[in-house]
Amino acid sequence: MWRALASNMLTLLVVGMFLLGGLILWGQSQYKAEGPLETAICLQVKSGSNMTGVSRQLEDQGAISSATIFRMAADYTDKAQQLKAGSFLIPEGASMAEIIDEITRSGASTCGTEIEYRIGVTRTQIRVRELDPATLEFVEIASFVVGEEDAPEIYQEKRNNPDTRYRVSVAEGVTSWQVVEGLKAVDALTGEVAELPPEGMLAPDSYEISPGDDRTALLQQMQDKQQARIAQVWETRQEGLPIETPEEMLILASIIEKETGIPEERGQVASVFINRLRKGMKLQTDPTVIYGVTKGQGVLGRGLRRSELRRATPWNTYLIDGLPPTPIANPGLASLRAAVAPDETDYVFFVADGTGGHAFAETLQEHNRNVAKWREIEAERSGSGN
Structure with missing residues (x-):
């Protein structure tokens, strides 16, 4: 009797081990398999969140097939305690493994709100944009010109959001004085600029910044980039x-x-x-x-x-x-x-042609004809009030 009972228990144990092994393999396959998400989403992880809450959030949004497997996988890979606060883009079909990696890797938001400070030749404009997960493109939700328009409420609202990202964009053709004046309007930056950078030595480009960054440090970054461009281009002359x-x-x-x-x-x-x-x-x-x-x-x-x-x-x-x-x-x-x-x-000559471009000429005679055409266009526009 005892021998039979032991044999049956051994059989059950073996069967249980096979079932457990199969369950683990199935769980691993679910963890690495393409997820059910049909359209990309922007997942917001608030400060103080835990993996249990995030797993339920993901399951409710249709991004994962099982909150339980997601939590177990996070524990098994020692990533449950590495959860970062922020806004994270979860692509269509992302696996649980990819999602866990995204929300525990760096903490840098990859979607949500972006405030862009655009320093142009004639004005500095501030734009508030949201990333549309479906198109992966930023959509403008508010904008205003510094010194000409009051900041909308949504700007201050987004400024107080810890997940908001910031960017300074410098247009081609601005002067160094205009860049410095524009940076004064970037309320996410700190510090005074003691010395105007040399003219021509700031690289027009887009620069990602963080609240509290120093204006002088950003200007140095622009100078370093321009110096690198100058050296690179000079070698190709x-x-x-x-x-x-x-x-x-x-x-x-x-x-x-x-x-x-x-x-x-x-x-x-x-x-x-x-x-x-x-x-x-x-x-x-x-x-x-x-x-x-x-x-x-x-x-x-x-x-x-x-x-x-x-x-x-x-x-x-x-x-x-x-x-x-x-x-x-x-x-x-x-x-x-x-x-x-x-x-x-x-x-050796050129003049405006009325289309936004220019008419080019090799001889003074040809150039004078182009100038005459441009004068006619100017007169017509002046007469029509344009």
């Missing part, structure tokens, strides 16, 4: 160019940046100035004259006066030979590249 140093390249690139906002024109504009330098012609470019008037501090806001075109300044390229002594703005990477790899043309 064409042979025989009439610019001899990276500093001259930077000056020329800043002029190209201010002369055209059309990407495909940069090479042509660069060719005009390169050809003029080769021929010993004065550059005669209005943006340099404007810089001599404003010193980069603000926007002129009107056309140049004849007296200003005749006024002697180090930047008046109607009077000086060659390049001005400093850049007149912070050029982007594309303008730096155009300065050392201009299009091969015989153009």
Whole structure:
């Protein structure tokens, strides 16, 4: 009898072990398998949350098939205590393993709200955006111009959200003074700027920041990036160019940046100035004259006066030979590249053509015809009130 009972118990134990092993294998397969989520979601993990609550949240949102397996897996992999607070993008079909990795890895939010401070040539704008998990694109929910409009309530609401991310975007062609003034409006930053960075030495780009970051440290990051770009682009320069140093390249690139906002024109504009330098012609470019008037501090806001075109300044390229002594703005990477790899043309003139672009010419006669057309367009616009 005892022998039979022992045999039966042994059989049950073996069967139980097989069942347990099968259950573990099934659980492992569920843990690594593609999840049931049909559309990406933004999972918000509040401060003080635990893995039990998050697993239920994920199950309720249809992101996982079993909260129990999710919790057990988190415990088994020693990640249950590594849960981070934040907003996390959970992609369509994400496995439990991928989700656990996402919410325990770094704590950096990957979705939710972003506040962007856009420093432009004429204004600084603040935009509040939300990431749409379905399209993986940010959707603007509010915006306002610093100094011109009051901040909407939602801006302050999102500023107080610990999951909100912050970004400073610097437009191509802004001056160093404009960047510093724009950073003063970034209330997520701290610290005073004691010294204005050299003109041209701040890289236009988008920079992710954190509340409490120092303004001077961010400016140094911009300078480091611009210095790296200058060194990189200078190594790719064409042979025989009439610019001899990276500093001259930077000056020329800043002029190209201010002369055209059309990407495909940069090479042509660069060719005009390169050809003029080769021929010993004065550059005669209005943006340099404007810089001599404003010193980069603000926007002129009107056309140049004849007296200003005749006024002697180090930047008046109607009077000086060659390049001005400093850049007149912070050029982007594309303008730096155009300065050392201009299009091969015989153009030495260009003028606005009324479409936002320019008409280029090889001879003064052709240029005068283009100027006459532009004057007609200006007169028509003035007469129609445009």
